[in-house]
Amino acid sequence: MTNTRRQFLHQSAQMAVTGALLPDQLLANSSQPPIRSAAETISVALIGCNSMGWADLTSMLKHPGVRCAALCDVDQNVMNRRATDLDKLAGTVAGSPKPVLYNDFRRVLDNKAIDVVIVGTPDHWHCLPTVMACQAGKDVYVEKPLANSIEECNLMVAAAKKHQRIVQVGQWQRSGGHWKAAIDYVRAGKIGTVRTVKTWAYMPYGKTFPVLPDEPVPAGVDYAMWLGPAPERPFNKNRFHGSFRYFWDYAGGLMTDWGAHMIDMALWGMNVTTPTSVVAMGGRFGFPNHAGETPDTMQAIYEFPEFTLQWEQAIGIGRGPFDREHGVAFIGNFGTVVVDRDGWELLPEADSGQYLTPAMPRHLRYGSDLDKHTLNFVECVRSRQQPNAPAEVGRNVAVNAQLGNIAYRTGRKLNWDETTQTITADSNANDLAKAHYRSPWKLPTV
Incomplete structure (x- = not known):
């Protein structure tokens, strides 16, 4: 269901941060999905709508059969601006509904209609959304560096392997x-x-x-x-964005x-x-x-x-x-x-x-190396083959x-x-x- 801006604001006010706990149904080991046909639409959600997250999404939307199903950001100003920007983009899937707007990435993972998430957050926020997306049965395109610690990197590799997810890291020179x-x-x-x-x-x-x-x-x-x-x-502009x-x-x-x-x-x-x-x-x-x-x-x-x-x-x-x-x-x-x-x-x-x-x-x-990299990811989401920059890389x-x-x-x-x-x-x-x-x-x- 598509949210209006008013619905989004109402929902945002009701959602309190209670910890990195997933609903029980998301913790179950997801089975490997079947190969997708080129005619099937891939629904993508962007978590972290500034800078490279936005560049990754707009690159991915250039490829046939990809639509933006959701935007998620903790800065409502950024998200509203990106929602407007998205309305102006040409080449999206004809007849697609407007993206749902979220301020909590866990609600994105609750949405079973979403196939792929892009994690375009700051580095300290790469691990949790990626691991939890894998647990929720979604494929992931995550910005580099993979994480802000070696321990988190190892967990992300393990999650991709255990849940048989396609994870592409934004090291686009690989493509x-x-x-x-x-x-x-x-x-x-x-x-x-x-x-x-x-x-x-x-x-x-x-x-x-x-x-x-x-x-x-x-x-x-x-x-x-x-x-x-x-x-x-305390909040300081120097540490933000x-x-x-x-x-x-x-x-x-x-x-x-x-x-x-x-x-x-x-x-x-x-x-x-x-x-x-x-x-x-x-x-x-x-x-x-x-x-x-x-x-x-x-x-x-x-x-x-x-x-x-x-x-x-x-x-x-x-x-x-x-x-x-x-x-x-x-x-x-x-x-x-x-x-x-x-x-x-x-x-x-x-x-x-x-x-x-x-x-x-x-x-x-x-050509554009980024566009080639997101295309490689989309193709691997369909074929279930390993991408050019998997979690291990x-x-x-x-x-x-x-x-x-x-x-x-x-x-x-x-x-x-x-x-x-x-x-x-x-x-x-x-x-x-x-x-x-x-x-x-x-x-x-x-």
Whole structure:
């Protein structure tokens, strides 16, 4: 049943947050659904309507047979704006009813007419909606990083597997044609033995972020629900909406934002998952009065059995390695492959005036990688095949990103044991790898 705005406001006032408990019927193990025909409509709900959540939804709606069945956000102002924006979109399923509006994601999961949820919330809110959606028998497209802790990542992988759900993580380079071409070239041995891989993000934004006083919660915002399992704090604009990424309570700065993309490409190219050790250093060197907590400058070095992986980040600087603000460089004995979102190129090594591998022109990106990624997800929802960036892929890069941040925060070299999924002999670091939920919210049981 479609709600009017007045009905939505009435329902919102009646719904109190009582804890992360699902109705009993949602906890039952969902059976694998049958393969869907291309003629069947897929009903999608968006949880978290700002920024990338909205980009993911509008991308998904470009594909035939997909309709938006619901919008959910704790900020009524954002949700009302998106409902209006949705009315203006062309290409939606003809005759589809208007989306139902919710301010509590659990009510979305109660709606049996919804097939898929997009989790476009801040990072600290990725785990619960994803796990609970899997338990409710719904497929999930969840933004990166997979979660804000290693413990949550492992739970999300377990939930997708147990309930046989299609889970696609928003690491959309995995669906980009030029990324795959560059990685295929590296894997074919054309640049010889790869001894190190560089990944980086030098972002020109964030130069000004002044400290602001706490203030009353804006009208229309369910701030207690926005905080959810995060520590209780007074409302502050700096911690809200897009700038939440600068605070450890909710995210991990550039490392879990851009690093979740670039490091993922390094792992894919080298066909590895997690490191044996990591060391990191950095600080708030460029903008010491920045109101955030995460570093504006940081380097991390990951040790793998046969190569090293480097991550570099900087806020307020746009010219990174190879004169690119972001990218991945596979450095081999015969040459270096450099790839970013615009394309890839080969930089051959030379000896005695001769290239060690043939030169070639730069290869440019073609098409929208995000649109290809959401199409891959929709196709896998229909076919029940694994998508390009399943939960396991999201988990692996998130582990790398979280380990880099933990190494920075502790100031110590960390040794990672993938068998036990723990940091060896470091109780403080292992504590940072766990989720610490504020009551009444609890980690889900899978």
